[in-house]
Amino acid sequence: MFANAQQLREAGVLGLNERNSEFIMRLNPRRLYPRVDDKVLTKELALDAGMAVPELYGVISNQGEAGDFGVIVADHDSFVIKPAQGSGGDGILVVTGRSQRKRNAFRLSNGVLISEAEIAHHISNIVGGQYSLSGNRDKALIEYCVRFDPVFAEVSYQGVPDIRVIVYRGYPAMAMVRLPTRASDGKANLHQGAVGAGVDMSSGETLTGVLDNDVVDEHPDTGALVAGLLIPQWDFILQSAARSNEVTDLGYLGVDMVIDRDLGPLILEMNARPGLNIQIANCTGLATRIARIDEIYSPDADPVERAYIARREFPAERQTSIHF
């Protein structure tokens, strides 16, 4: 039932208390939080730095404008609505198409039809602050819905799989692929039931997955093997992640990226308090890698160099899988 703390320490596992007090409070000053907590601002900063992000269709910041979203999406059949200050994937609505019969009914990623009025209510909930971290008024973003790369098609159930990279002082430290399941309702958040698969930093190849803190080899819905998938443009992904450090100035950061079929890797959002399940997905403790980065840290290294160092320093210890 319980591991002993000594074993965990030897395995280099980072705990919540240590993450909060040693890394988040020390390396992520409060005043910089809006850069990642407000997705509109994140998008602007990333665009200024020349990074690829999903195109923003529009922002709704008043209750009165909630009905206007129809105008914003008039030219788009698929789009995503999300709260600018949401956390943990809460409040995100993925619209994949319009109903054939009724122009004003939309189809969600899980196939359910939803009326324009229901979407407007959802938007007004977002604006009212239901999903915002602080409970304050918020803005609703309407943006491009990523058409994800077929590489993960076999291991995703609806929704968009994404890649989470933990960046410590500008160096990518660990990564995982988050695969939506039926239980997660198409969302790529582990605590909602998505599968996380560790990634070999040197090759960009997926390792075994984790579901609800347990190690799994197969996707629970599709049955396909989670391990052994090669993530395309891995170099570019690591470089973008490394560059997010310069964009946000945050020293401990989770960068979420998606791979679009046509546009390649796009930065979806960043997170100043990334979760710790990534350690289970990789079967590796973060503390060990963080200590190594502290050793080799150089303030002059540019993102390309740092991405290269991450590939060199953190190859996965090859899994000796439980199933032979």
Next chain:
Amino acid sequence: MKQQYVYGLAAFLAIVGLSIFGYKWQVLGFPLSKNQETSVWTVESSIRFDSGPGSIKVNLLIPTLTPGFRMLNENSVSRGYGFSLNYGSGGREAQWAIRRADGPQRIYYRISIFEDTGTDQSDTTPPFPPPPVINEPFQTAVEVIVADVKEQSADTASFTAELLRQMNDPSPDPNVELLLSNATTRAEFVDSLTTILASARIPARAVHGIELQARQRNAEPVAWLEVHDGDRWRYFNPMTGEENLPDRFLIWWRGNEPLISVEGGSNVQVGFAVQENHLDAVAIAETQAAQHGASAADFSLYSLPIQTQAVYSVLLMIPIGALIMVVLRNMVGIDAFGTFMPVLIALAFRETKLFWGVVLFSTLVALGLSIRFLLERLRLLLVPRLSAVLIVVVILMLLISLMSHRLGMETGLSVALFPMVIIAMTIERMSVVWEERGALDAMRAGLGSLIVAVAAYVFMVMPWLEHLIFTFPELLLVVLSLVVLAGRYTGYRLLELSRFKALAER
């Protein structure tokens, strides 16, 4: 660097808190546990005499040094007499004086004392007494006895013991018989013992005291023998030679002076009455502190009006609840809604008692949740919806109270004590989590909140803890230092040991 500041601050807070606590406990005598009652004896000496023609002056010896007891207060009751306290050769004296009085007179002197083993006698070492001048044939008898006893003893204590044995021998030696021939009372017997001891150059004196029992109308002062062995005073029972004082022996006066002298009066009678009372130890400590001029007592919560005291006895437990919550959330890792919601719920449990508290709370949240889901369909905006939930919660509380009253279950009435805003927020948060992350997560966090609330409740109602914090509010500094320390706890949470189990097994 920062870590050291934290430890330093925590240590500072703990030391300040604990030293004030220690001072109040050890020096001022505030009790550690509740309802600790101390026996307080009130000893009253009543003086009766017939007034003479002229002015009257009454001198009464009163307790000075009382090993094993501490004085709470003393007073005198007399009609028209001037009263003063003086130090005489035999210790303290109470003096009453009046120019003229008619008929039988009564004067009372009352002293209240309580047991305190810490009270030692801080007496001076007496000089060796000069050899007493005794008439013959007693002089020779004394010399023979002293020589004889000296032969059979090693030191002061054994000398005294041997002397007492010889003096109390049922078939006494003729010298002893001679000496005892004019000692008829116990006091006179002790008096002659001190004379013999003085001849052997041993400082000795008589002590007269009262053995305290629960209630005595006519207590008699009993004489005891006190001998100084060069280091400390030792007490001997003059009749048995045993070296001890009876339990609860209040020494009233020392020496062979008479207890009372009345100038201008006749037919003097002195009586003693003893009454045992039980007083709250806190009250005694307060009186003591006030007498010592200790400012700690001025800031005591017991000096507040009773109603305010009642409020604070509850409020002061909130930090304890917060500490429990810090431990459960940051060290164990239990999920709960809202930062302080569990503590406030625990506070409500104090009134409703645990079982009914949990039942009422669960009912309220369950009902509120189902109505919240109905409201969801109306697509209300956030703030109006929250307000609607709040109103529903109030109505539900009212209904539960009315229903349980009809059913004759008065415990249901206490539902009104739940913090309704907190419950409304909990319902809202829970419904959002329910929709976003599923029923399982919502139930888990809801259950977590309940567990934390129950744990906080268990600590917040411990009577001894409540008493401790209320009597020694400075202990809150210690609680604060613990919370500060917990704030820098970077180790694993207990539940993380299970969460990351897979990594440890590799």
